[in-house]
Amino acid sequence: xxxxxSHLAIPYVIWMALxxxxxxxxxxxxxxxxADGGFTLANFSxxxxxxxxxxxxxxxxxxxxxxxxxxxxxxSYMMSKxxxxxxxxxxxxxxxxxxxxxxxxxxxxxxxxxxxxxxxxLFQKIGLISLYNxxxxxxxxxxxxxxxxxxxxxxxxxxxxxxxxxxxxxxIVKLDNSLIEAARDLxxxxxxxxxxxxLPLSLPGVLSGITMVxxxxxxxxxxxxxxxxxxxxxxxxxxxxxxxxxxxxxQVGAAISLVMMVIVVICMAxxxxxxxxxxxxxxx
Amino acid sequence: xxxELIRLQNLCMAFDDEQVLTxxxxxxxxxxxxxxxxxxxxxxxxxxxxxxxxxxxTSGDVFFDGVRINAVPPYQRQINxxxxxxxxxxxxxxxxxxxxxxxMQKRPDPSDPTGxxxxxxxxxxxxxxVMEMLxxxxxxxxxxxxxxxxxxxxxxxxxxARALVNRPKVLLLDEPLAALDLKLRKDMQIELKRIxxxxxxxxxxxxxxxxxxxxxxxxxxxxxxGTIQQIGTPEDxxxxxxxxxxxxxxxxxxxxxxxxxxDNLVQMYGRQFPCLDGGFAPNEPVDVVIRPEDIDIVxxxxxxxxxxxxxxxxxxxxxxxxxxxxxxxxxxQTTDHSPSGSRIGIKIDPDAIHVxxxxxxxxxxxxYSSFSEEYEELDNAGLALDEEESGDEE
Numbered sequence: 001x002x003x004x005x006s007h008l009a010i011p012y013v014i015w016m017a018l019x020x021x022x023x024x025x026x027x028x029x030x031x032x033x034x035a036d037g038g039f040t041l042a043n044f045s046x047x048x049x050x051x052x053x054x055x056x057x058x059x060x061x062x063x064x065x066x067x068x069x070x071x072x073x074x075x076s077y078m079m080s081k082x083x084x085x086x087x088x089x090x091x092x093x094x095x096x097x098x099x100x101x102x103x104x105x106x107x108x109x110x111x112x113x114x115x116x117x118x119x120x121x122l123f124q125k126i127g128l129i130s131l132y133n134x135x136x137x138x139x140x141x142x143x144x145x146x147x148x149x150x151x152x153x154x155x156x157x158x159x160x161x162x163x164x165x166x167x168x169x170x171x172i173v174k175l176d177n178s179l180i181e182a183a184r185d186l187x188x189x190x191x192x193x194x195x196x197x198x199l200p201l202s203l204p205g206v207l208s209g210i211t212m213v214x215x216x217x218x219x220x221x222x223x224x225x226x227x228x229x230x231x232x233x234x235x236x237x238x239x240x241x242x243x244x245x246x247x248x249x250x251q252v253g254a255a256i257s258l259v260m261m262v263i264v265v266i267c268m269a270x271x272x273x274x275x276x277x278x279x280x281x282x283x284x
Numbered sequence: 285x286x287x288e289l290i291r292l293q294n295l296c297m298a299f300d301d302e303q304v305l306t307x308x309x310x311x312x313x314x315x316x317x318x319x320x321x322x323x324x325x326x327x328x329x330x331x332x333x334x335x336x337x338x339x340x341x342t343s344g345d346v347f348f349d350g351v352r353i354n355a356v357p358p359y360q361r362q363i364n365x366x367x368x369x370x371x372x373x374x375x376x377x378x379x380x381x382x383x384x385x386x387x388m389q390k391r392p393d394p395s396d397p398t399g400x401x402x403x404x405x406x407x408x409x410x411x412x413x414v415m416e417m418l419x420x421x422x423x424x425x426x427x428x429x430x431x432x433x434x435x436x437x438x439x440x441x442x443x444x445a446r447a448l449v450n451r452p453k454v455l456l457l458d459e460p461l462a463a464l465d466l467k468l469r470k471d472m473q474i475e476l477k478r479i480x481x482x483x484x485x486x487x488x489x490x491x492x493x494x495x496x497x498x499x500x501x502x503x504x505x506x507x508x509x510g511t512i513q514q515i516g517t518p519e520d521x522x523x524x525x526x527x528x529x530x531x532x533x534x535x536x537x538x539x540x541x542x543x544x545x546x547d548n549l550v551q552m553y554g555r556q557f558p559c560l561d562g563g564f565a566p567n568e569p570v571d572v573v574i575r576p577e578d579i580d581i582v583x584x585x586x587x588x589x590x591x592x593x594x595x596x597x598x599x600x601x602x603x604x605x606x607x608x609x610x611x612x613x614x615x616x617q618t619t620d621h622s623p624s625g626s627r628i629g630i631k632i633d634p635d636a637i638h639v640x641x642x643x644x645x646x647x648x649x650x651x652y653s654s655f656s657e658e659y660e661e662l663d664n665a666g667l668a669l670d671e672e673e674s675g676d677e678e
Contacts, residue, residue: 178367179371179373179374181338181358181371182365183384185358185359185447186364186385186388186447187359187389188388189388192388
C-alpha cells in the first residue's frame, strides 16, 4: 500500500542508516582488519581464548531470562485477571524503577548487598547470622553476597524484569475471553484451559519477552562490573576492555561484538522457529 | 410424546442492582429447536449463559434431565455452545479445533473390568468423528486450514462442528448468524435446521431477528425486560400474539384500541366488527391486532371503515400503503395500487382480527403515524441491530 505520507519516514530512515546500519558496517570492517588496516582473520582466532567468558555470559543471561520468565509470566497472568484499576496501579509500580537512572538503581543494589550493607545489617539485627553460625558451626560475620555471580543475575533480573512482564501482559490482556469460555464449554478444566489455550496464545508475548531480556542481559557490562566486582568478567566487560581498558585492541573488540551478535541472531531465529505459526512473534 | 430436558424455575438474575431476569420459568423439550427472541438487553443471552453454566443465577434453579445443575461447571454439562463470534482457537487448524472437545474427554477404559480406570479417546476414533463432522458441515478438505483462512460462514460451520462432535444433548447458539451477510444468513438458517434434524438434539437459539426465529424454530420464547412475554409455535406467536409488544416485535401490526362488547364482537371506531375471540369481560377495553396483509381494500361505499391514503411504497411483491383512519394511521399491504390522497374503504374478515388483553405495552406500538421515519429505520434495522447487539448483554 503506497502511502502519501511515506516521505515522513525519511528522517527515521536517515537516522537508522546513520546510527544503526553504519555502526554495524563499521564493526564488521574493524573485525576483519588488522591494526595497520589490512584484511585479516586473526582477530577471530584470538576469540578462542575468551571462550570461557562467552560461556559464562550466556549462562548467566540464560539463568536471568529463565528467572524473569518464571516471575514475569505468573505476574502478567494474575494482573490481567484483576480489575482495570488494579492493572493500572500495578503497571505504574512495574514501570516505576525504570524512571530512575540505570546506574543509580544498580548502585543501590551494591549498598544493599555489601558485606556490611543493608541486608547483612538486617540479618544481624534479627539474629539470622548467629542462627546460621550455630546451625552450621561456622563463624561468619556476614553473608557474602556482593561480587558473586548470583548478585549479577539478581541485577539482571531486577533491571530487565519489566521487559518480560510488559509484552506477556499485553498479549494476555488482549486474549478474547470467549476463547476461554469456549475451551471450558468443550470440557477443558482450568489446567487444560491454560495449557491448551492461554499458554499457546500468549507465546508471542513470551518470545518477545525472552528476546527483550536475553539480549541486554548477555551484553551487559555495568551490572557485572558493579555487582560482580569485575572478578568474573562477562562479554560486555570484555568488549569494553578492548576499546577503553588496558587490553586496548578495537579490532578484537569488534570481532567479539560481531560473534556475539551472530550468536544472538541465531538464538532468536531458532526460538522463532520454535514458536512457528506465531510469525508476528518477536518485536511487538 | 416430547420429553422434558431442561427446566428453568423462578430464575432471577441481577448484575449490580440491575434486574436482568425476573422470575423466569421455562421448560425445554428434547430434540426441540427453541428460540429465545427479544430486543437487546431483554435477558435472552443471560438465560442462555445460565443454561451453559457461564453465569450463576442470583436465585432460582436449573434442572437438566430432572437433576439440579446450578453448581455444575460448564465442562461437566452435556451442553455445548456456539459463540456469537465463533471463538475458534486461532492457533489450531480446523481439524484440531473440532477435535478439541474430544481430546479433553476421558471415559472408562473398556478393557478394565472395574470400569474405574479412565482413558482418553483413541486417536482413530477422534479422526473418524472429526471427519464425520466435516462431512456434516460440508467442509471436507479444509482440515488443515487455520480459522483466519476461512470465510465467516465457514468459521461458523466449524464452530458448530466443534460443539456437535462431543455429541451434546443440547446445543446453545448465541446469535450465531449476526456477523454474516444477509444472503449467507438465509442459507445458514436452512443449514442449521438441517443439521439440527440430522443430529436430532435440542437447539437453544438466541436472536433478535424475528424472521430467523420464525424460519427455524419449533418453539419461540419472546422476551422483553427480563420476563417472558409469550411462548408458542411460530404460528401461535404470529397469529395469536399475547400483547402489543409481541404483536409489534413479530411482523408488522396495526394495534387499535377497542372494546370487547361480548364474545365474538369487538367495537373499534364506534363500529362493531365480528371476530373469533372470546373470554373477555363484557365491555372490556382491549387491544385489537390487525396484520397489514389481512386487510381487504373495497370501494368506499362497501367499506366497514373508510380512510385516506397518505403514503404509497412499492415493495415488489406488494404495495405498502399508509391509510389515515380518523387520525390513527394503519399500514396495509395490498397488491392493488391506490394513489396517495384517494379515499378507500376496507373490510376485515373475522379471522383477521385478533383481540388481546390490555397490557403495560398498550398504546406503545402499532401506530404508523411516524411511518416514513420508521421505514428508514427498518431499512437499516439489520445493520443497526447487529451493531447494537454485539456489545451488550455481557
